[in-house]
Amino acid sequence: QKPAGQTILTATNPHRSLCRVRVRNFAYCCRSAEVSKAESPEVWGSLALASSKPFDQNCGQAQNFFLSIAASAQFSDLPAPSASCTISANTSTKGALCLSPFGQDLALCFGKTCHGTGDTNPRIEGWQKPAGQTALTVTNLHKSLCSLWVQNFAYCCRPAKVSKVELPDIDGSDADIAEDNVLV
Numbered sequence: 001q002k003p004a005g006q007t008i009l010t011a012t013n014p015h016r017s018l019c020r021v022r023v024r025n026f027a028y029c030c031r032s033a034e035v036s037k038a039e040s041p042e043v044w045g046s047l048a049l050a051s052s053k054p055f056d057q058n059c060g061q062a063q064n065f066f067l068s069i070a071a072s073a074q075f076s077d078l079p080a081p082s083a084s085c086t087i088s089a090n091t092s093t094k095g096a097l098c099l100s101p102f103g104q105d106l107a108l109c110f111g112k113t114c115h116g117t118g119d120t121n122p123r124i125e126g127w128q129k130p131a132g133q134t135a136l137t138v139t140n141l142h143k144s145l146c147s148l149w150v151q152n153f154a155y156c157c158r159p160a161k162v163s164k165v166e167l168p169d170i171d172g173s174d175a176d177i178a179e180d181n182v183l184v
Contacts, residue, residue, distance in 0.1 A: 053065065054073035054075065054138070054153075055075075056075050056076060056077035057075070057077070057154075057155075058075070058077045058078055058079075058155060058156060058157060059155075059156040059157075059158065060154075061154070062088075062152040062153060062154040063153050063154075064149075064150065064151045064152065064153065065150050065153065066094075066147065066148070066149055066150070067138070067139075067140040067147065067148040067150060068140070068147050069095075069140065069142060069143065069144060069145065069146065069147055070139070070140055070141075070142070070143050070144075071139070071140050072137050072138065072139040072140070073137070073138045074135050074136070074137050074138075075135060075136045075137075075138070075155065076134060076135040077134075078110075078129060078133065078134045078135060078136060078157045079134070079157060079158070079159040080131065080132060080134055080159075081131050081159040081160065082128060082129060082130060082131040082159065082160060083128070083129040083157040083158055083159045083160065084126050084127070084128060084129075084157070084158060084160070085124070085126075085127045085128070085129050085136075085155065085156065085157040085158075086124060086125045086126070086127075086154075086155070086156045086157075087108060087115075087122055087124040087127065087136075087154070087155045087156075088122060088123050088124070088152065088153070088154050088155075089106070089121065089122055089150050089151065089152060089153040089154070090121050090150075090151040090152050091105040091106060091120055091121055091122075091148055091149070091150055091151075092148070092149045092151070093105065093142065093146040093147070093148060093149075094146070094147045094148070094149050095145055095146050095147050097145045098142070098145045098146035098147070101142060101145075101146045103118065103141060103142075104117065104118025104119055104120050104141055105118070105119065105120040105121075105140070105141060105142070105148055106118060106119050106120070106122065106138055106139065106140065106141060106148070106150070107119075107137075107138070107139040107141050108122065108124070108136065108137075108138055109136070109137045109139070110129050110130055110133040110135070110136060110137075111130070111133045111135070113129075113130055113133065115127060118141050129157050136155055136157075138150070138153070
């Protein structure tokens, strides 16, 4: 909450010595208290910080985040039923000793179900998420020397649409109802 009369936004470096902080694509949005989120979702929904901590955003905006060596980020907002998922990102390795990284950058997993043996700059469409898995884990596959900068990371998992189909009355009772899963 911005205090009344405050007109300057200040960002400070908490590392007092030896560290420089580079901030890219920093965005902010301040609106009058009279405007509610419901009245202006496009403005409130557009806030994105360049190098923020990863956050749950199923079918939302792309985000950028940093994974240290062998680190993981977990996104725990996926629907429980089986779902079709789209995942995309741009990855780049970072580190003073990370001169020629080897292998894929990321592991993308729903529990123990992973997408192949890894991905670099993934562009995945129609990957089936198993029922019951509600989290996507993104892991830096570089076990030494290389941190990972993940940019424009977006994921969207939509459950199969359930439609009801009426079956003919073959046993003399009311019409039977069957559920059929149809992907949207």
